[in-house]
Amino acid sequence: MADPDQSDIGGEPKLRFRNDEPHEEPAVTLDSFLGQSNATAVRLESDEDARALLPHIDRLALVEVAFPKFRDGRGYSAGRILREAGYTGELRAQGDVLVDQIPLMLRCGFDSFAPEASVDAKTLAEALSRYTAVYQKAADARRPVWALRHG
Amino acid sequence: MYKYDEYDQAIVDARVEEFRDQVRRRLAGEISEDQFKPLRLMNGLYLQLHAYMLRVAIPYGTLNATQMRMLAHVARKYDKGYGHFTTRQNIQYNWIKLDEAPDILAELATVEMHAIQTSGNCIRNISSDQFAGAAADEVEDPRPWAELLRQWSTFHPEFTYLPRKFKIAVIGAEEDRAAVKLHDIGLQLHRNDAGEVGFRVFVGGGMGRTPMVAPVIRDFLPKADFLSYMEACLRVYNRYGRRDNIYKARIKILVHEIGAAEYARQVEEEWAHVKTLGLDAPAAEFERIAAFFAPPAFETGLSDTIDRSDPDFAVWLDQNVSAHKAPGYAVVTISLKPTGGIPGDATADQIDLMADLAERYSLDELRITHAQNVVLPHVRKADLYAVWQALDASGLAAPNLDLIGDIIACPGLDYCALANARSIPLAQKISQRFAATQHDLGELKLKISGCINACGHHHAGHIGILGVDRKGVENYQLLLGGSAAEDASLGRITGPGFDEDGVVDAIERAVDTYRSLRTEGERFLDTYRRVGMAPFKEAIYG
Numbered sequence: 071m072a073d074p075d076q077s078d079i080g081g082e083p084k085l086r087f088r089n090d091e092p093h094e095e096p097a098v099t100l101d102s103f104l105g106q107s108n109a110t111a112v113r114l115e116s117d118e119d120a121r122a123l124l125p126h127i128d129r130l131a132l133v134e135v136a137f138p139k140f141r142d143g144r145g146y147s148a149g150r151i152l153r154e155a156g157y158t159g160e161l162r163a164q165g166d167v168l169v170d171q172i173p174l175m176l177r178c179g180f181d182s183f184a185p186e187a188s189v190d191a192k193t194l195a196e197a198l199s200r201y202t203a204v205y206q207k208a209a210d211a212r213r214p215v216w217a218l219r220h221g
Numbered sequence: 222m223y224k225y226d227e228y229d230q231a232i233v234d235a236r237v238e239e240f241r242d243q244v245r246r247r248l249a250g251e252i253s254e255d256q257f258k259p260l261r262l263m264n265g266l267y268l269q270l271h272a273y274m275l276r277v278a279i280p281y282g283t284l285n286a287t288q289m290r291m292l293a294h295v296a297r298k299y300d301k302g303y304g305h306f307t308t309r310q311n312i313q314y315n316w317i318k319l320d321e322a323p324d325i326l327a328e329l330a331t332v333e334m335h336a337i338q339t340s341g342n343c344i345r346n347i348s349s350d351q352f353a354g355a356a357a358d359e360v361e362d363p364r365p366w367a368e369l370l371r372q373w374s375t376f377h378p379e380f381t382y383l384p385r386k387f388k389i390a391v392i393g394a395e396e397d398r399a400a401v402k403l404h405d406i407g408l409q410l411h412r413n414d415a416g417e418v419g420f421r422v423f424v425g426g427g428m429g430r431t432p433m434v435a436p437v438i439r440d441f442l443p444k445a446d447f448l449s450y451m452e453a454c455l456r457v458y459n460r461y462g463r464r465d466n467i468y469k470a471r472i473k474i475l476v477h478e479i480g481a482a483e484y485a486r487q488v489e490e491e492w493a494h495v496k497t498l499g500l501d502a503p504a505a506e507f508e509r510i511a512a513f514f515a516p517p518a519f520e521t522g523l524s525d526t527i528d529r530s531d532p533d534f535a536v537w538l539d540q541n542v543s544a545h546k547a548p549g550y551a552v553v554t555i556s557l558k559p560t561g562g563i564p565g566d567a568t569a570d571q572i573d574l575m576a577d578l579a580e581r582y583s584l585d586e587l588r589i590t591h592a593q594n595v596v597l598p599h600v601r602k603a604d605l606y607a608v609w610q611a612l613d614a615s616g617l618a619a620p621n622l623d624l625i626g627d628i629i630a631c632p633g634l635d636y637c638a639l640a641n642a643r644s645i646p647l648a649q650k651i652s653q654r655f656a657a658t659q660h661d662l663g664e665l666k667l668k669i670s671g672c673i674n675a676c677g678h679h680h681a682g683h684i685g686i687l688g689v690d691r692k693g694v695e696n697y698q699l700l701l702g703g704s705a706a707e708d709a710s711l712g713r714i715t716g717p718g719f720d721e722d723g724v725v726d727a728i729e730r731a732v733d734t735y736r737s738l739r740t741e742g743e744r745f746l747d748t749y750r751r752v753g754m755a756p757f758k759e760a761i762y763g
């Protein structure tokens with residue numbers, strides 16, 4: 071896993087697990103994205119359907135998914151749905167994103183984070199390295215335990 | 222029984238270290254109680270009225286003697302010398318100190334146990350039939366599937382912040398001993414017309430303030446697609462389950478609001494996609510797990526004769542011993558409901574004794590039941606008398622399985638911060654009142670909840686009791702006609718509530734009514750279903 075780039079570029083994203091340059095264009099709402107043929111960055115609210123983006127995946131470079139409360143887990147499904155459809159651009163989790171949630175979000179395909187509260191770098195590093203094995207196949211490259219067991 | 226390999230152990234050990242660090246951050250003041258709460262809840266640690274409560278998972282209710290002894294050790298060293306077995310086949314300790322909780326988890330991990338996902342809005346501990354692998358009426362042992370589910374659901378990245386908690390039960394028999402239709406997902410292994418074994422899938426059952434019996438959303442799910450189908454069921458719920466109102470957030474409300482057919486359609490659509498992602502574990506993995514649950518080496522040529530000359534033993538034998546699939550063996554249920562006792566409680570010494578008996582007489586296996594009892598699944602009939610004597614000497618031979626004294630009760634106001642009324646003292650009074658007559662009353666499942674959250678399954682009791690708060694005074698509503706078994710149904714409220722003594726009297730009038738109306742072989746529930754509420758209501762309030 072790449073080291074997160076913690077440099078604070080324009081206030082967000084605060085944590086980035088990608089090597090490409092951050093996307094310049096600001097994210098627009100889903101409605102305006104669907105109404106414009108040239109937008110390349112979109113923000114998805116937690117009650118919006120990620121599948122609405124699937125016909126436009128090729129022109130998308132940034133999808134920002136809102137997490138209004140840490141308890142609201144809809145964005146985890148949104149992330150996976152986009153990755154399962156082949157989206158390779160930046161997938162950002164923004165909002166009430168807690169340090170203990172970041173490892174799960176990475177597994178759901180998120181690769182950049184804009185948490186509202188500050189994230190302690192040491193706690194995050196520990197959280198990211200803690201679990202050496204995972205039980206499920208998800209949107210990341212990790213091989214589940216059942217695959218390791220049966221080589 | 223399942224044995225951890227290096228991966229399983231590493232995951233549980235990592236969890237202990239993670240939790241130790243979280244507790245350290247909390248005790249050092251680095252995080253507030255608000256920030257700590259979701260973290261401790263994911264580890265089964267609740268802040269209750271008097272202390273912390275720790276809920277330890279007993280996956281699908283199966284454990285061995287070493288694990289059982291560890292539960293006794295935790296009770297002795299970290300609690301007040303007892304533990305409380307719950308309706309979800311787990312154990313709770315009610316007097317835990319926060320700074321000791323990580324040590325408890327570390328000790329549990331040494332015997333392949335944990336408290337992972339015993340609370341929080343995630344997939345909870347998987348429950349199952351306590352007679353799995355022993356029952357005479359079984360199509361197939363459900364526990365390998367339950368273990369596969371345990372692994373799949375552990376730290377599932379997409380389903381750890383669901384709208385609400387999520388409970389799954391798996392059974393492999395026609396008789397439903399695990400209340401599958403009252404779970405968020407209930408799975409029943411059965412054989413289809415082509416002779417293949419697969420799952421019948423029930424979704425959207427539950428208790429709480431809006432009880433529902435789950436509809437079937439798929440009659441036959443092939444085994445190979447098991448996990449991807451679960452993934453689809455959960456994804457539809459995670460995306461569309463209500464998050465605006467905590468009381469409407471369980472999957473039962475979603476299924477009810479859009480209808481079972483529409484929910485099933487959405488699942489099928491999602492599944493068509495999810496199935497292509499390669500999420501299902503290979504058959505080899507299922508076989509690896511299933512090998513741990515291969516039938517133990519039952520002795521052959523054993524006698525089926527039992528000496529019934531001790532009358533007290535004979536009463537217990539008839540009530541608490543069930544048919545086993547292997548000749549010469551029987552299934553023993555140890556009732557944790559002695560007359561006047563606290564349902565589901567066991568002392569450390571009793572837990573140790575049950576562990577000893579399991580090791581000596583039950584091929585090192587124990588089960589916990591959703592009715593808060595303990596099972597010795599594989600006892601030779603020739604050993605039953607010795608087992609009974611040992612139990613009797615420790616106050617564990619109450620011969621009341623499935624009788625009115627075999628009460629399910631939640632912790633209620635004695636422990637629970639959400640309670641409106643006490644459950645335990647009421648259970649004790651009822652158990653005393655009917656101790657002498659319970660055998661004549663036959664099967665009669667009585668269930669008590671201390672508030673509308675229904676942890677005591679009152680909706681599913683042949684007789685149910687719900688504690689409510691009436692202008693600051695504890696008050697009890699009485700329900701009749703519920704069932705958690707294969708004939709699942711929800712109880713109906715009789716009418717105005719009662720005080721503690723009043724509700725015991727009302728139950729007495731209800732069972733007297735049953736006695737006067739029953740026909741040969743009819744249980745309380747059967748009579749109620751035949752004659753309806755009216756005669757009971759008249760007797761209770763008339």
Ligand code: SF4
Pocket residue numbers: 631632633634637638639640641670671672673674675676677
């Ligand atoms: S039913 Fe209510 S009182 Fe009883 S344990 Fe559940 S929340 Fe507590």
